[in-house]
Amino acid sequence: MDGRGRSPDISVVVPTLDEAGNVDSLLTRLFAAFGREGLEIEVLFADGGSTDGTQEKVRAWESRATVRLVDARSGRGLTGDVLAAAGRARADTILVMDGDLSHSPEQAPELVRPVLEGSRDMVIGSRYVQGGRIPDWPWKRRAMSRIAGAVVWPLTDVHDPTSGFFAIRRDRLLGVADDAEGFKIGLEVLLRNEGDLRVSEIPICFGDRFHGRSKMSLRQAACYLRRAVALAGGAATVVTAGRFALAGLAGLVVDVGGFTILRDRGLDLSLSHILSFAIVATLTYVMCVHWAFAPSGNRPPGWTTPVRFVTICLMALFLRGGALALLTERAGWSEHAALSAAALAGAVVTYLGAAFFAFRKDSGRSDVLSWRLAALGLIGYSVLLRLVYLGLPDLLPEEAYYWNYAQHPALGYLDHPPMVAWLIAAGTALVGDTELGVRIGAFLCWFVTAGFCLALTRNLYGKGTALTAAMLTAALPFFFLFGFFTTPDAPLTACWAGALFFLERALVGGRARAWWGAGICIGLGMLSKYTIALLAPATLAFILLDRPSRRWLRRPQPYLAAVLAGLLFSPVIVWNLRNEWASFLFQSIHRLDGQSRFGLPLLVAAMAMLITPLGLLDAFRTVLSSKRLFATVFTMIPLSVFVLFSFSREVKVNWTGPLWLAALPVLARQIATPPSGVRTQLDALSRQLWPLTLVACVLVFGGFLHCASLGLPGIPVVQDWDWPVAWEEIGRDVKQLEEQVQADLGVRPLVVGMDKYALASELAFYRRHGRQGVERTSSRHLFGGSGLMYGFWFPPCRYAGWTLLLISLDRTNLERRNIPRWAGLDAIEERTVSVRGRPVRYYYRIARDYRPPPPDQCDWRSK
DSSP states (O other), X not given: OOOTTSOOSEEEEEEXXXXXXXXXXXXXXXXXXXXXXXXXXXXXXEESOOOSSHHHHHHHHHTTSSEEEEEOOOSSHHHHHHHHHHTTOOSSEEEEOOSSSOSOGGGHHHHHHHHHHTSOSXXXXXXXXXXXXXXXXXXXXXXXXXXXXXXXXXXXXXXXXXXXXXXXXXXXXXXXXXXXOSSOHHHHHHHHSTTSOOEEEEEOBOOOOSSSOOOOOHHHHHHHHHHHHHHTTOOOOHHHHXXXXXXXXHHHHHHHHHHHHHHHTTOOHHHHHXXXXXXXXXXXXXXXXXXXXXXXXXXXXXXXXXXXXXXXXXXXXXXXXXXXXXXXXXXXXXXXXXXXXHHHHHHXXXXXXXXIIISOOOTTOOHHHHHXXXXXXXXXXXXXXXXXXXXXXXXXXXXXXXXXXXXXXXXXXXXXXXXXXXXXXXXXXXXXXXXXXXXXXXXXXXXXXXXXHHHHHHHHHOHHHHHHHHHHHHHSHHHHHTTTSOSTHHHHHHHHHHHHHHHHHHHTSOOTTHHHHHHHHHHHHHTTOGGGGGHHHHHHHHHHHSXXXXXXXXXXXXXXXXXHHHHHHHHHHHHHHHTTTHHHHHHHHHHHOSOOXXXXXXXXXXXXXXXXXXXXXXXXXXXXXXXXXXXXXXXXXXXXXXXXXXXXXXXXXXXXXXXXXXTHHHHHHHHHSOGGGOOSHHHHHHHHHHHHHHHHHHHHHHHHHHHHHTOOTTOOOOOOTTSSXXXXXXXXXXXXHHHHHHHHHSSOOEEEESSSSHHHHHHHHHTOBTBHHHHTEEEGGGGSSOOTTHHHHSOGGGGTTOOEEEEESXXXXXSGGGSOSSSEXXXXXXXXXXXXXXXXXXXXXXXXXXXXXXXXXXXXXXX
């Protein structure tokens, strides 16, 4: 038991404070456990000032075994005590464990073995990997442990980062910074070396203490949070928060005062809030540099600090503008009350951005950890930005058209399956026929997409890369926009992400049950948009190319998954059967109609728009060079179909969006690779450009939403079919015009938007008064041409003899040459509505005694 004649193989460091009742049992079991393995140990008790006889117990053992008492009152908590003892250790491998017997001495040899063999730098005894247990813990202790782990969950790959039972190389332990403190020494090591530490976890049974009482307290919890922030490189402390709050109060007075003066001088709401914010932001920066975040030694900030601060201020400005518009336009608050609340939201963003980005502490923070923090910041801001603006901009024409879908419930529609209609119906049933009700489904679909993408990437590359992949879904244009605007692409993307996750689990992970999930996701995806069917040839190609996966050709699960997908898709088949296969013909033969045109340049430009030029370049580089066959096949097979189609036809901008989900894991891997793993100069340049690209994307989205909801100085109100501005004002005015025509003529007119579907859809939504806006709004198909589903909803023969109120944003659409002589026409009239003080024109014309085409042409198939 003595063993003092040779150097120890392991130094066991046991931090103690009043553990006298556990010393004898702990040492007896420790020496017995390691003795059975033929390993020599020394035990160092890092005592923090025990007064219950612990020190005397340890000294009694010093003469009998390799046990030493280290007076480790470092003043830096348990962390400092452990480091003090580790500095006096003789072995190169150190085991840290509690002295209350909650860590089983019999499991200790299992932890140290991989470190002794050199295959790991650190091995953690984990409560939260498979096989780990925490018996006899009260629920409060369980909850506190889970909360503590959740705080740092995004920052490290291990499942139990707060464990105090671990083996580690001595140089790694002593390599933490001199300012290390608190009660979680393992967390200090993990975050100081994230991305550069070979770590594994072994399940343990973590029992309750045998003697004594727990040292956990609110003070320790506060210290833990403070250290987590410090280890993440943040400057968020009670001191900086207090100083920033005082500066913010002074800034609020200046903000409200400046806003009031500007409004009194006739400036509009948007310009007034932007100018007052600019003044306050300038003052805030000065106070941050010289007081709130003043660097030690009075060193002036580098040139990157003001650039970072301006970036944060722009993000705060766009969020604040959304909050201001939301509170004034939707909640009915006064401008000054709304500005005060919006300023508070902007101040929170500014402080967090300043603490973790503009005035961050880079010392000791790994590059991998920096990317994780950036991912959390961009994801959080993106979600908050969309949530604030979700109900503000007018509906896009496509959104209004799909809302009309929901007003005409069916198992299918001419140009799309019914999922988008069901999604909108659920949202509007929840929060009403509002912009928020229409869009909330797309917002929730983004969470499904991001969750599946995170899970898929974690299966392939780990948590750190998974967070980067989730960041890409938050910031890349396609995923941001279709997580905001409700179109069939929103549920399609969510289902595509789910299908990829389950297909990877089935094909790569070998899990038979995952085929059921794949079948469900593909079936629901087919109810969203037919393009998800491209995953079928991609799956077959993977099975043929991957030798281990060929076994699935002989098993029933893939075929049963296909049957399940078909059953879920059956409503659309039934609708097509009842309507002479209209939708299938529309999406096949219709796509091939018309003049042949080389569309590959448009396809490439569209892909660059959807995932940025840098994203497109890196996606091709990483997918084609990746060792992950899954990413290559499930990206390139669907893409090849669109490329072949583009040789003779034009493609739609959004078509390729979902297929990039398969490339996101390898793309995230490329972005999150530590500098030491960068292989070429192009890789290094790409890695430097990605932060700029992602931040630029988020700022562009914020500016776009601000402009669409509140306006931006120097940018006029755009009078365009697809711009989400002025539709509500035009809808209200057309409603008044409709009532005026009814009063003058004694009949209620049918309102006709003189385009394919955009005007009709917008006017139906923004003339809401019961169902009359929907039932009395049609499209130009009444005069020939396509009206898509309006041809089903409004057969021309039904409206023979009716009076029509024709509406258009383009005067030429109302000229007689563009309207067949089937009706008597009044003169074209112009009307103007005001949007934020700026005029927007539209035109109308009354058509009396409408004469439809011959009965044999009164059918959608003739259009």
